[in-house]
């Protein structure tokens with residue numbers, strides 16, 4: 001899916017963990033700027049170390065904050081692409097999507113990891129499907145990518161439906 005994301009944009013990843021996916025984003029999407037957001041100080045510490053050079057080059061910024069709170073503080077239409085992989089509950093994803101809505105450019109993209117109803121590894125209910133589907137209907141978004149994962153921990157990408 002990352003191959004399909006336009007290169008050179010202003011991007012954000014919600015949920016860093018150890019920075020593994022952040023590394024793929026840097027290598028494949030080649031953003032002009034990547035904002036990494038996590039609420040957990042361990043992930044922030046890992047990211048600051050792992051992306052030391054990129055932070056120095058002003059390519060990466062690391063933010064320790066609740067993701068929807070962080071997104072609400074940036075100017076509207078800032079991002080070309082936001083990748084959401086933070087709080088996987090229905091309420092958490094809904095908050096992130098609603099915060100992301102005005103922060104992406106009109107032709108911007110939002111991707112979500114774990115578009116799955118129930119996790120077979122952690123036996124946990126995920127809220128991504130319901131939150132994403134409801135958001136698409138309410139805010140007029142359409143599905144543009146569906147990236148299949150071996151155990152169905154799929155990624156999806158959505159964008160605003162173009163009018164006319």
Ligand SMILES: C[S@@+](CC[C@H](N)C(=O)[O-])C[C@H]1O[C@@H](n2cnc3c(N)ncnc32)[C@H](O)[C@@H]1O
Nearest residue numbers: 015016017020021038039040066067085086087
């Ligand atoms: C599944 S992991 C991210 C994995 C990472 N994107 C990857 O693929 O390598 C989820 C991360 O989201 C963070 N997180 C959970 N709730 C959050 C919130 N409300 N705001 C910001 N980060 C959050 C967790 O601390 C955790 O590091």
